[in-house]
Amino acid sequence: MTKAVKETFSPDPAALAAKVRTLAPSLTRSMRRVAEAVANDPAGCAALTVTGLAELTGTSEATVVRTARLLGYPGYRDLRLALAGLAAQQRSGRAPAITTDIAVDDPLADVVAKLARDERQTLADTAAALDTGQLEAAVTAAAAARRIDVYGVGASGLVAQDLTQKLLRIGLIAHAHNDTHLAVTNAVQLASGDLAIAITHSGATRDVIEPLRVAFEHGATTVAVTGRPKSAVTQYADHVLATSTARESELRPAAMSSRTSQLLVVDCLFVGVAQRTYATAAPALAASYEALAHRHR
Template sequence: MWNASTPPATSPHEVKEIFAGDTPPPPAALAAKVRTLAPSMTRSMQRVAEAVAGDPAGCAALTVTGLAELTGTSEATVVRTARLLGYPGYRDLRLALAGLAAQQQSGRAPAVTADIAVDDPLPDVVAKLAYDEQQTLADTAAALDTVQLGAAVGALAAARRIDVYGVGASGLVAQDLTQKLLRIGLMAHAHNDPHLAVTNAVQLRAKDVAIAITHSGSTGDVIEPLRVAFEHGATTVAITGRPDGPVSQYADHVLTTSTARESELRPAAMSSRTSQLLVVDCLFIGVAQRTYETAAPALSASYEALAHRHRSAPR
């Protein structure tokens, strides 16, 4: 459930260009779009988004007037919400809702599970977490712009040097990315100290790449080094759950992550990490494919070095 008391980070018009494409998203991607865009919507549009996400079958049966009355909004708000989600009009959104409802009824698109409760038995905790992780990965895959991903892969494959910025849980993801890139022979460094991050960002140039990982899109310790790298001519990439956030101002390429529903027992740092790691793996595989002639021998050499260390370690 989104917090309707939180003011939107930006207007719907500012994020429309980021998500609205020429082709309406398929039903399977509708829920991912709602989850990603809802925090940036106005309060009235959030009510419409919550309604269509919570009861696609019921809303598919409503006219635009009926949905407006159900959500206490106006017909214009319903239409604007549909367009923000990527549909030319409300009729197209209704068709997508009907398709999503059919998928849920057939079992191909499970209904949303309840939040984890304090008194849940461990088997239920496992089942709910497994579902949320699966849904987070599916949402991220559905929302990920493969054109932006391809551009980021190309920049990384040709980079002289790669700096990755992240703090907290995102800092762990930054380390994971740099370790992967190092193993295929690329010069990559993870920075979770904001002062060292800015100091290193000053040295970046046109053939370098800087990557900022921030779920909120507003982490100052990550945005500042990305800004410096951007202003010094480096290619910049943002991996974020809020593509309308401040970090995108300094990103040449934005890779959007999704997140499972945040709850008291499952903070955003846990749920966002899953989607960030998926994007990191996509980047790594893409770069490894582009640089296969050098990446394959480098990866083999790293495996051999680790195997030799294990064999020679005292027992």
């Protein structure tokens, strides 16, 4: 059973820049050339017709139109309008910072500065591209869930643990699973009224997809937190929360850089749930603080 992930049109130029950076690694070579061209020179590309951009990137008009639609725009005309807005934003001095990769011989001061810029950019990209309608639906499902299972391995497993410990502190029943066998056997027990959340940057991690599929097939509401909105994991997701990532480099692979984006998304989810369940969440949170207070004196 496959669900189509609908792209939403957004005239926000910041959202365009975020989406280009997020989708570029998963595009075909020709579509990537178009995406990188519009991201690197929005003002120049905004002045081009669809034919002109195709000639500039060595692609076809059809490729340009497909790229525009993949980025969330109904057509090339809408993309040009967004590019003009992005160019104006850059001229005003509010453009996203472009950082260079960390070199093996960089001084630590430069490493700190580059990582800080990349972290800020990742958070801004994630916030700009996050579909609040999908987030609202995930919050509603979590607030009403009888039980919440969260799947993640590696760096995403740490994010899964972070989310579950937050949910536990406001009185919800939540479990993080990084063992596939345990995750699947637990997923079998889920049903309508339960929630399963899969966290995977690539969207292709089999150890995460398998338990989500089982939960989906048993009637649980499912959520995918992923940096690839058209990846395999989303075919079993009722709701998709897209993450962004800092630029991958030799010294900072995607598994590391994606964690910042994932943590922002799960924090947004948690705060939304805490707001929705405030009458019970606030006393539960206060009780958890009190139970641990003597350990911090």
